[in-house]
Amino acid sequence: MKLAEDLLAGNRRALAKAITVVENGTEGKKELLAKIYPHTGNAYVVGITGSPGAGKSSLVDRLTEHIRKHYGLTVGIIAVDPTSPFSGGALLGDRIRMQDHVLDEGVFIRSMGTRGSLGGLSRATKEVIKVLDASGMDIILVETVGVGQSELDIMNAADTTVVVLTPGAGDIIQTLKAGIMEIADVFAVNKADLEGADRTVTEVESMLELDKERDWTPPVVPVISLHNKGLDQLYQAILKHKEYLTESGQLAVHRQQRLKSEVVEVVLEQLKQKITREFKESGNFEETLEKVVKREIDPYQASEVILGALIR
Amino acid sequence: MKLAEDLLAGNRRALAKAITVVENGTEGKKELLAKIYPHTGNAYVVGITGSPGAGKSSLVDRLTEHIRKHYGLTVGIIAVDPTSPFSGGALLGDRIRMQDHVLDEGVFIRSMGTRGSLGGLSRATKEVIKVLDASGMDIILVETVGVGQSELDIMNAADTTVVVLTPGAGDIIQTLKAGIMEIADVFAVNKADLEGADRTVTEVESMLELDKERDWTPPVVPVISLHNKGLDQLYQAILKHKEYLTESGQLAVHRQQRLKSEVVEVVLEQLKQKITREFKESGNFEETLEKVVKREIDPYQASEVILGALIR
Numbered sequence: 009m010k011l012a013e014d015l016l017a018g019n020r021r022a023l024a025k026a027i028t029v030v031e032n033g034t035e036g037k038k039e040l041l042a043k044i045y046p047h048t049g050n051a052y053v054v055g056i057t058g059s060p061g062a063g064k065s066s067l068v069d070r071l072t073e074h075i076r077k078h079y080g081l082t083v084g085i086i087a088v089d090p091t092s093p094f095s096g097g098a099l100l101g102d103r104i105r106m107q108d109h110v111l112d113e114g115v116f117i118r119s120m121g122t123r124g125s126l127g128g129l130s131r132a133t134k135e136v137i138k139v140l141d142a143s144g145m146d147i148i149l150v151e152t153v154g155v156g157q158s159e160l161d162i163m164n165a166a167d168t169t170v171v172v173l174t175p176g177a178g179d180i181i182q183t184l185k186a187g188i189m190e191i192a193d194v195f196a197v198n199k200a201d202l203e204g205a206d207r208t209v210t211e212v213e214s215m216l217e218l219d220k221e222r223d224w225t226p227p228v229v230p231v232i233s234l235h236n237k238g239l240d241q242l243y244q245a246i247l248k249h250k251e252y253l254t255e256s257g258q259l260a261v262h263r264q265q266r267l268k269s270e271v272v273e274v275v276l277e278q279l280k281q282k283i284t285r286e287f288k289e290s291g292n293f294e295e296t297l298e299k300v301v302k303r304e305i306d307p308y309q310a311s312e313v314i315l316g317a318l319i320r
Numbered sequence: 321m322k323l324a325e326d327l328l329a330g331n332r333r334a335l336a337k338a339i340t341v342v343e344n345g346t347e348g349k350k351e352l353l354a355k356i357y358p359h360t361g362n363a364y365v366v367g368i369t370g371s372p373g374a375g376k377s378s379l380v381d382r383l384t385e386h387i388r389k390h391y392g393l394t395v396g397i398i399a400v401d402p403t404s405p406f407s408g409g410a411l412l413g414d415r416i417r418m419q420d421h422v423l424d425e426g427v428f429i430r431s432m433g434t435r436g437s438l439g440g441l442s443r444a445t446k447e448v449i450k451v452l453d454a455s456g457m458d459i460i461l462v463e464t465v466g467v468g469q470s471e472l473d474i475m476n477a478a479d480t481t482v483v484v485l486t487p488g489a490g491d492i493i494q495t496l497k498a499g500i501m502e503i504a505d506v507f508a509v510n511k512a513d514l515e516g517a518d519r520t521v522t523e524v525e526s527m528l529e530l531d532k533e534r535d536w537t538p539p540v541v542p543v544i545s546l547h548n549k550g551l552d553q554l555y556q557a558i559l560k561h562k563e564y565l566t567e568s569g570q571l572a573v574h575r576q577q578r579l580k581s582e583v584v585e586v587v588l589e590q591l592k593q594k595i596t597r598e599f600k601e602s603g604n605f606e607e608t609l610e611k612v613v614k615r616e617i618d619p620y621q622a623s624e625v626i627l628g629a630l631i632r
Contacts, residue, residue, distance in 0.1 A: 041619075042617075042620065045615060045618035046616075268609050268613070271608075271612055272599060274619045278623050279591055279631075280584075280588050283588065287584060297580050300579050301576045303357055303358045303360070306353055306357035307357075307582045307583045308350045308354065308590075309354060315594075317632070318587075318631060319591075320631065320632055
């Protein structure tokens with residue numbers, strides 16, 4: 009398969025095309041994924057999330073610049089917005105962002121929205137991660153815009169999760185509410201030149217102290233991404249977490265667990281397609297469905313009947 | 321089953337308890353749903369959505385008051401917040417809202433967050449709708465906080481969907497982006513005393529004119545919910561849409577389609593539980609999963625193997 013070969017050879021155009029194939033579920037997607045899969049698992053995946061307005065995009069851009077300049081590693085960026093229907097850099101903002109890195113072959117940015125992601129945005133994100141990984145990116149930054157359930161699912165694909173906060177209590181409460189505090193491996197307090205930044209750092213640290221049971225205590229790093237301050241501290245905190253995961257053996261364990269959950273996800277997605285087809289095309293189960301419509305049986309009872317017929 | 325009987329008799333405490341049972345998936349959930357199902361399908365379900373800050377909560381409250389006062393119908397309110405982990409009125413805001421209606425037996429408010437909704441928030445919302453329906457509520461208002469994919473799924477359960485906008489272009493663009501314009505049956509332009517309200521109404525109307533193919537043109541109703549202005553116009557617009565659906569036969573067709581999709585949803589949810597159990601407990605497919613971990617086969621190839629063993 010030429011697309012897979014070109015991708016594995018590091019061809020940028022093939023990379024862009026492969027992402028589109030994967031995202032849209034175009035023909036050849038399964039073959040492509042099968043071909044590249046043996047070449048994945050080398051990139052380190054960092055998730056970056058936090059409330060809207062925390063300055064995640066500019067932080068990701070500056071961090072990327074920093075990593076490129078000082079460490080020479082290649083960086084793939086996936087900007088995921090579950091509230092946007094647009095994918096593939098259709099938004100003006102992405103074009104502007106792209107321009108900062110357009111001359112740098114070591115950076116690839118892709119934005120993803122809900123349109124065209126059959127099987128869900130989090131499924132699609134995991135597959136795009138694989139494509140970037142196989143193309144040879146050293147680090148993959150996955151940035152999500154909001155703090156809802158979809159973001160939590162997406163962050164589940166990351167080795168290290170950075171939660172971005174800004175000074176002020178509102179952000180902490182919002183983040184707590186969304187269950188995002190629990191998934192943080194590193195905290196970045198962005199816009200740390202604003203009033204109250206020190207207090208925010210202290211507050212997060214004392215909150216973390218309450219939870220004595222963890223082996224890894226997430227560091228809280230003040231950052232001013234607009235002035236390029238704190239970027240190396242943030243990158244070092246990520247590396248430290250990576251080291252912790254590697255040495256404790258958790259990196260391998262987590263990645264194995266994630267792969268296994270991914271198989272479950274794919275099985276369910278395939279089943280969903282099969283069942284939808286079965287219902288729509290073959291007219292099977294029509295009788296059972298009619299009983300539900302007539303309120304003779306309820307959806308759970310109908311489900312029992314259908315599962316009985318479907319499953320070995 | 322006493323809970324079902326009490327609920328069907330209109331007991332409020334049973335109603336609260338039944339919602340908790342359904343939401344938490346406590347034992348007895350399936351029996352409860354089966355028992356009440358024949359008594360559902362009488363309530364009219366209105367979805368109310370729009371961007372954050374559009375004033376949906378106060379609009380829902382005032383509309384409820386209006387319907388109670390002038391039409392004497394009972395109203396169930398489900399306030400769904402996909403970004404909140406809290407359910408069951410744990411938020412201060414809900415308690416305050418409850419107080420407005422606390423003496424009115426004809427109103428029941430329940431807030432729902434992501435915690436404790438196994439099978440997803442949209443699944444849980446549909447089941448809570450059934451509980452309120454069976455308890456005898458005439459109208460069920462389902463209010464969602466944001467504009468993401470979960471909100472779209474939730475709105476799918478409504479007979480009539482009201483999209484709430486506020487004056488100013490930002491809201492229209494935000495709503496367009498989220499694909500919410502397409503699901504609107506009625507538009508409410510709230511805070512219509514703000515500058516630019518007339519223009520917003522005109523803009524939405526001209527946008528709708530571009531789309532000549534529809535049989536139903538969503539009316540655009542200016543509302544000032546804080547001053548109780550436009551509430552009856554909004555309610556009449558909803559009733560007009562209901563009449564249109566009823567007379568064209570679409571209400572019955574849509575409801576049947578929704579029930580059928582619900583069966584598919586339940587089947588998938590049950591399959592997911594079964595498969596997760598199968599993977600975790602029986603240790604089946606362990607060999608296949610190991611091959612994925614060793615990158616000998618990819619998740620799609622593993623899925624083929626597992627489906628072959630699982631499905632008739």
